[in-house]
Amino acid sequence: MANAQNTTTAGNATTGNSMAIIAPLAGWLFPGLGHFIQRRWIRGLLLMLSVLIMFFAGLGMQGKVYGFNTGDLLDILGFVGDFGSGLLYFIARAMDAGGGNIQRAVADYGTKYIVVAGLLNIIAAVDAHQIAIGKKQ
Amino acid sequence: MTFELSHFSAAVVFAACASTVFGITQRNTPRDMVRYGAYCFALFVGGVIVASWAMWLIKH
Numbered sequence: 239m240a241n242a243q244n245t246t247t248a249g250n251a252t253t254g255n256s257m258a259i260i261a262p263l264a265g266w267l268f269p270g271l272g273h274f275i276q277r278r279w280i281r282g283l284l285l286m287l288s289v290l291i292m293f294f295a296g297l298g299m300q301g302k303v304y305g306f307n308t309g310d311l312l313d314i315l316g317f318v319g320d321f322g323s324g325l326l327y328f329i330a331r332a333m334d335a336g337g338g339n340i341q342r343a344v345a346d347y348g349t350k351y352i353v354v355a356g357l358l359n360i361i362a363a364v365d366a367h368q369i370a371i372g373k374k375q
Numbered sequence: 376m377t378f379e380l381s382h383f384s385a386a387v388v389f390a391a392c393a394s395t396v397f398g399i400t401q402r403n404t405p406r407d408m409v410r411y412g413a414y415c416f417a418l419f420v421g422g423v424i425v426a427s428w429a430m431w432l433i434k435h
Contacts, residue, residue, distance in 0.1 A: 284395050284399060285396060285399060285400075288392040288393075288395045288396050289392075289396070291392055292392045295378075295380075295388060298377055299377070299378065299379075299380065300377055344380060344385065347380070347385045354389070355392075358392070358396040361396055361397075361400050362399075364400070365399065374403055375403060
C-alpha cells in the first residue's frame, strides 16, 4: 500500500517536472498552447487571441519584424521581443513578412505591436510554468 | 493585407490585448482576473486620454 502510494507520488512528481518544462516551451512556441495542455481552455484561448490579434494587427499595419542583429541596442531588443512570439516569428520571417514601411506613421505602431505580442507571449509562457509547478491554479 | 487604424483605435486595441494578458497572468481567481484586466484597460485608455489632453494644452 505504502509502496503503491510512493510510486504514484513519484509518478506525479515526474509528470509535474516534465510539465514544468514542456508547458512554457509549448506556450512560447504557440500562444496559449502551454495553458491548453494543462486544460486551462478559456485562459489559453484568451491568451492565444490576444497575442495573435496583436501580432497580425502589427503585420497588417506594415510593422517591422526584426531579424537577428548585433547592431543598435534597440534593434537587438526588438529582435528579443519579436522572438518571444515563437512559431509566429519564424513563419513571418519565412514568408518575408514584416519588412516595415517608414513612409507610414501607423507602421511604427505595427512594429511595437509585434514586439509587444512577443513580450506578452513570454509572460503567458511564464504563467503556464507557474501553473505547472503548482504556484498558481 | 494592410489596414489603417487611427491613433486612438490602435491604442484601444493595444490596451484590450495587453489588459487581457495582464489580467489572466497576474491574478489567481477568475473574478480577480476580470477586475484586474478591467483596471489595466481603464488605466491604459485613461492614460492615453490624459496624455492627449496634456499635449493639446502644451500646444495651445
